[in-house]
Amino acid sequence: MAEKHLVHSFTEAAGRVGAAVVPCTTLQDAVAYVARTAVGHTLIPQTALAAEFQLRSLLGGAGVDVCSVSFREAGQLPGAGVTFCNFAMADTGTVVLDSTSEDVRLATTIPEVHFVILDPAKILTDNLAAAAPMNTLYAGSEPRFVAYITGPSRTADIERVLTIGCHGPRELHILLVPDVSDDLMEI
Amino acid sequence: MAATADFKKSVEDALGKPKLSEALHLFGDAYLIARENAFRGLDFDQLRTELAAIKDDVRERRKELLAQFIANAEAAGSKVFVAKDTREANEYVVHLAKQKNAGLIAKSKSMVSEEAHLNKALEAAGIRAAETDLGEWIVQLAGQRPSHLVMPAIHMFKEEVAELFSKEIGEPLEADIRTLVDAARKQLRKDYFDADIGLTGANFLVADTGGIGLVTNEGNARLCATLPKVHVVFAGIHKLVRSMEDAIKITRLLPRNATGQLLTSYVTWIRGAVPTPGNDKEQHIVLIDGGREALYESPVCRDALRCIQCGACANVCPVYQTVGGHVFGSIYISAIGIILTAFYEGLDRAKEITRACIGCRSCTAVCPANIDLEEIILHLRQQVTKEYGMGLVKNITFKAVMRNRALFHNMVKAASKLQKPVTQQKEGQPATRVIRHLPMHFMDKDLTQWRDLPAVAPRSFRDLFAGIDQKVDNPRYRVGFFVGCGADFVYPEAGISLVKVLNHLGVEVVFPNSQNCCGIPALYAGDTETGVELAKQNVKAFYEADVDYVLCVCPTCTMGVKRDFVERLVDDPVWSQRAISLSEKTMDAVAFLENVLKASDLLKATSAARITYHDSCHLKRGNDVWKEPRALLRATGYQLEEMKNSDRCCGFGGTYSFLSHPQISRQIAGDKVESIKVTGVKTVAMDCPGCMIMVGGSMGKADPTVRCAHTMELLAEAIVEKPQGQTPGEKQF
Structure with missing residues (x-):
C-alpha cells in the first residue's frame, strides 16, 4: 500500500534526524501522549484544525498547562508548543507548517518541545512533490510564512560536534493521527 | 612567483598550529562519508547539470527576474532597496535603524553582511548587532571573521569558546559543548526579544512569489524574522531564482553537499511583512550588487x-x-x-x-x-x-628557455652532468638516482629537507627511444607518444615501459622529435604567451606524424593536449582545426590500453605483488580515468590494496611545490606518506611523473624501502615476452 510505504519512509527519515514519531490510533491517544510528555506552559495556536478539534480544551482537560495569554507574554522559553501541520515529506522526514499566523510561528520556535499532529494521508513522497502545494500556498500576493521543519534544532558550530537544541525546540514529537484532515492547505 | x-x-x-589542520582533516574525512550517504540513490551529475542550467538562465534573464521579484515582494508589503555596493546597503540599514530608534539588531547568518562589514557600520552609528548563529557569535566575540562559509568558527576549539562565553556572560563556563550551546541558547534568547530589528540573509530570492528562502539548522533565522517588529533581508542579487520549484530543487543539493544532511532542520519561506498582533510588521529587502554585475559580465x-x-x-x-x-x-x-x-x-x-x-x-x-x-x-x-608579473625564475624558465626546444633540452642535458656531485643511489633501489641534499643549505628547508629530488636521468627518453628496436609485424595501430618533460628527462623508464607494453600488444610507437613541453607549467604560472607558442610546436609535430592515437603517460600533459591546446589556438582557424583533431585522438596510456585495446582481457596474471594505487588529480578529475589502471594492474596479477583518500592530491602541483608554496606542499605530501605507510605495502603505483617526483621524493625520506612506480613500469615487468609468430588479439599473451 502506497500510504503505508510513505509512513514507513517518513518515520525512518524523521527518526534519523532525531524526531520522535509516535503512531496514534485516535486524537485522544495523541492528547494523552502530549499530556504525559509536555512540561510547563504550552502554546497551542488556534488554527482551523485546532478549533475544529477543540485541541485547547482537549489538552487542558488532560491536564496540560495551556497558555491562555498572548504567546509573547508566555516567557522566553516556554515548555511546549502543539500544532497541526499542512503536510509532510517522506524522503526527508519533514513537516510543513503554514506559519503566517504569528501564534504558529511562536509555538514552533520558542518552546523547548514541539508536538506536531500529522495525518498520514498528508505525507507526500518528497520535496519535489511539495512544489505544487507550495505554489498554491504562495498564490496571490498575501504575506506568507511557511516553515519546513526537519527534526529538532541543531548545531555543529563548536568543533563540528552535532548538538541538539541550539535556538529552536530541543525535541520534535510527530504524532501520526489518522482521519484528521487530508487537505494540504489546512492546518 | x-x-x-x-x-x-x-x-x-x-x-x-597543527591542531587546526588535524581538525580540518578529520572534518574533511567525515564530510566525504556523510556526503556520499546523503547522495545515495541520486545522480549528482544530473542534479548539478540541472542547477547550472537554472542559474545560467537566471543570469541571462536577471534584469527581468529581478523586476519580477521586486514587484511581487512589494505587492506583499515588502520595501525593496537595490544597493549598487555594500556601502549603500549599510547606509540603508543604518538609516532605517535610526528611523526606528533601534538600539539592537538581532542578526542571523548573512555572508554578504560580512562582505559589507555591516556590524562595523552599525557600531559606528551606535547600534549593537547581535550575531545569533552560534558560529557567527563565537567569531564576533573573538573579534575575528568566519573561516568557513557554513561553519564560521570551525577554526576554534571548545576551550577558546568557553573562555569567550564566560567573559561575555559573566560566569565561568566549563569547556563542555552541551554546556556552551545551552549558555548561548539562554543568552541569545534575550536578544531576539529585545531587538528592534531582526536581520537575516537569504538563500533564495524567488522571483515568481516575491518571497525569500532561508536554509538553516539552529532556528535563529526564524526567531530573527519573527520576534522583532522589523525584518531586514540582506542579500546579494545572485540569490535570485525563477520559481519556487527552482528553489526546491536547490534545497535537494545544498544541505546534502554542505553537511551531508538530506535537509537542514529548517527551511523557511517568507513573503512580505507577515502579520503580527499589532499588525505593524515591516519587511525591508536590501539587494546588493557589490561587484556581482561585473562578475556576471565576465565570460x-x-x-x-x-x-x-x-x-x-x-x-x-x-x-x-x-x-x-x-x-x-x-x-x-x-x-x-x-x-x-x-x-x-x-x-x-x-x-x-x-x-x-x-x-x-x-x-x-x-x-x-x-x-x-x-x-x-x-x-x-x-x-x-x-598585472604583477610572475617572478624572475619563472620568467626566465618559461619565456627564454622553454620556448626554445633545443636550448631547453641542451640545458637539461647539462644539468644531468652538473648534478653528479649531489646525486646518490637510492637506498634499497640502486638503480634509482636521487638528490638527497642540496649544497645550497639556505634553500634546503623548501627543497630537500623533507623529500629527495629526482635526479635528471643520464639519458633522456628521446635519446633512448632511438635505440629501441620495435619488432611489431602488422601493427594493429600506430600511436604517437607525447612523452612530456617528466617522463622524458626524469623518468624515461615510464616511456620505455610503455613502448614495451604496446609492442607486446601489437602496437607500434612513433616519437616525433620536435615535440616540446605541453606548456601547462607556464600556463599555471599565468604565462599564456608561452602556452600558445608551445601548443603550436606540439600540434605541428603530431600533425605531421599522422598517427591513429596520441598517448601520454602524464595526465597533466593529456589535459594540456586535449583541452588547453584547443583553447589556446581557438582564434586561428587552421591551427584550431589541427588542435581539435589532435585533441580527439589523445588519451592517457592506461585509458588506451584498457578502453581501446581491452588489454585487461589480453594480459596474463604473472605477478602476485601487493601494491597500492595513488590517483593523480589530473588523471582522475582531469581525465576521468581511475578504473582503468586498477583493471590493468589487477589483470596482471597485482594484489591491489586501496589506501585511504587515494585520490587526494600528493602536494606536487608543479612549480607550486618548488617555488610558490613548498611548505604547504610538504604538509600535503606528509598526508599521502601516512596513507601509504598505513597500507604496509612496499610498492605504490601511479600514472603521473609529477606525483612520482612528489610521492617518490617524500617516501624516499620517510621510508626508502617503498618503491614508487609508474603503472607502465609495473605492467612491463609483468609481461612475459611474446613468443614470435603469434597474432595479437587471440588471448595468447
Whole structure:
C-alpha cells in the first residue's frame, strides 16, 4: 500500500534526524501522549484544525498547562508548543507548517518541545512533490510564512560536534493521527 | 612567483598550529562519508547539470527576474532597496535603524553582511548587532571573521569558546559543548526579544512569489524574522531564482553537499511583512550588487555566480585543510573565495590566494553548481601575472628557455652532468638516482629537507627511444607518444615501459622529435604567451606524424593536449582545426590500453605483488580515468590494496611545490606518506611523473624501502615476452 510505504519512509527519515514519531490510533491517544510528555506552559495556536478539534480544551482537560495569554507574554522559553501541520515529506522526514499566523510561528520556535499532529494521508513522497502545494500556498500576493521543519534544532558550530537544541525546540514529537484532515492547505 | 613575506608568514603561522589542520582533516574525512550517504540513490551529475542550467538562465534573464521579484515582494508589503555596493546597503540599514530608534539588531547568518562589514557600520552609528548563529557569535566575540562559509568558527576549539562565553556572560563556563550551546541558547534568547530589528540573509530570492528562502539548522533565522517588529533581508542579487520549484530543487543539493544532511532542520519561506498582533510588521529587502554585475559580465568567470554557498570546495581542499580559511581566503574562503575576492574586493586582495591554489581540481569535482573553479582560478592567475608579473625564475624558465626546444633540452642535458656531485643511489633501489641534499643549505628547508629530488636521468627518453628496436609485424595501430618533460628527462623508464607494453600488444610507437613541453607549467604560472607558442610546436609535430592515437603517460600533459591546446589556438582557424583533431585522438596510456585495446582481457596474471594505487588529480578529475589502471594492474596479477583518500592530491602541483608554496606542499605530501605507510605495502603505483617526483621524493625520506612506480613500469615487468609468430588479439599473451 502506497500510504503505508510513505509512513514507513517518513518515520525512518524523521527518526534519523532525531524526531520522535509516535503512531496514534485516535486524537485522544495523541492528547494523552502530549499530556504525559509536555512540561510547563504550552502554546497551542488556534488554527482551523485546532478549533475544529477543540485541541485547547482537549489538552487542558488532560491536564496540560495551556497558555491562555498572548504567546509573547508566555516567557522566553516556554515548555511546549502543539500544532497541526499542512503536510509532510517522506524522503526527508519533514513537516510543513503554514506559519503566517504569528501564534504558529511562536509555538514552533520558542518552546523547548514541539508536538506536531500529522495525518498520514498528508505525507507526500518528497520535496519535489511539495512544489505544487507550495505554489498554491504562495498564490496571490498575501504575506506568507511557511516553515519546513526537519527534526529538532541543531548545531555543529563548536568543533563540528552535532548538538541538539541550539535556538529552536530541543525535541520534535510527530504524532501520526489518522482521519484528521487530508487537505494540504489546512492546518 | 614566491609568496610575499606577509603571506608566507601567515602560512608559516598556520603550519605552526597543527591542531587546526588535524581538525580540518578529520572534518574533511567525515564530510566525504556523510556526503556520499546523503547522495545515495541520486545522480549528482544530473542534479548539478540541472542547477547550472537554472542559474545560467537566471543570469541571462536577471534584469527581468529581478523586476519580477521586486514587484511581487512589494505587492506583499515588502520595501525593496537595490544597493549598487555594500556601502549603500549599510547606509540603508543604518538609516532605517535610526528611523526606528533601534538600539539592537538581532542578526542571523548573512555572508554578504560580512562582505559589507555591516556590524562595523552599525557600531559606528551606535547600534549593537547581535550575531545569533552560534558560529557567527563565537567569531564576533573573538573579534575575528568566519573561516568557513557554513561553519564560521570551525577554526576554534571548545576551550577558546568557553573562555569567550564566560567573559561575555559573566560566569565561568566549563569547556563542555552541551554546556556552551545551552549558555548561548539562554543568552541569545534575550536578544531576539529585545531587538528592534531582526536581520537575516537569504538563500533564495524567488522571483515568481516575491518571497525569500532561508536554509538553516539552529532556528535563529526564524526567531530573527519573527520576534522583532522589523525584518531586514540582506542579500546579494545572485540569490535570485525563477520559481519556487527552482528553489526546491536547490534545497535537494545544498544541505546534502554542505553537511551531508538530506535537509537542514529548517527551511523557511517568507513573503512580505507577515502579520503580527499589532499588525505593524515591516519587511525591508536590501539587494546588493557589490561587484556581482561585473562578475556576471565576465565570460570566463561568471559561472562563479552559480554558487549556492555550500562550502564544499573548502571541505575537500588540501590547501584549506592544511592552513585553514583565515589564510586561504578573505571574506569568502577557499576556491570560490579566490574568485569572489577578486571581484568583490579587487584582484590585489586576491593575488596571494590565487597562487595558493594547488590545482588539484577536487573542488571542481564536488561543486554542486558544476563550476569549473580550477579553470576560473587559472584564468585569474593569468590576470595576476599580467598585472604583477610572475617572478624572475619563472620568467626566465618559461619565456627564454622553454620556448626554445633545443636550448631547453641542451640545458637539461647539462644539468644531468652538473648534478653528479649531489646525486646518490637510492637506498634499497640502486638503480634509482636521487638528490638527497642540496649544497645550497639556505634553500634546503623548501627543497630537500623533507623529500629527495629526482635526479635528471643520464639519458633522456628521446635519446633512448632511438635505440629501441620495435619488432611489431602488422601493427594493429600506430600511436604517437607525447612523452612530456617528466617522463622524458626524469623518468624515461615510464616511456620505455610503455613502448614495451604496446609492442607486446601489437602496437607500434612513433616519437616525433620536435615535440616540446605541453606548456601547462607556464600556463599555471599565468604565462599564456608561452602556452600558445608551445601548443603550436606540439600540434605541428603530431600533425605531421599522422598517427591513429596520441598517448601520454602524464595526465597533466593529456589535459594540456586535449583541452588547453584547443583553447589556446581557438582564434586561428587552421591551427584550431589541427588542435581539435589532435585533441580527439589523445588519451592517457592506461585509458588506451584498457578502453581501446581491452588489454585487461589480453594480459596474463604473472605477478602476485601487493601494491597500492595513488590517483593523480589530473588523471582522475582531469581525465576521468581511475578504473582503468586498477583493471590493468589487477589483470596482471597485482594484489591491489586501496589506501585511504587515494585520490587526494600528493602536494606536487608543479612549480607550486618548488617555488610558490613548498611548505604547504610538504604538509600535503606528509598526508599521502601516512596513507601509504598505513597500507604496509612496499610498492605504490601511479600514472603521473609529477606525483612520482612528489610521492617518490617524500617516501624516499620517510621510508626508502617503498618503491614508487609508474603503472607502465609495473605492467612491463609483468609481461612475459611474446613468443614470435603469434597474432595479437587471440588471448595468447
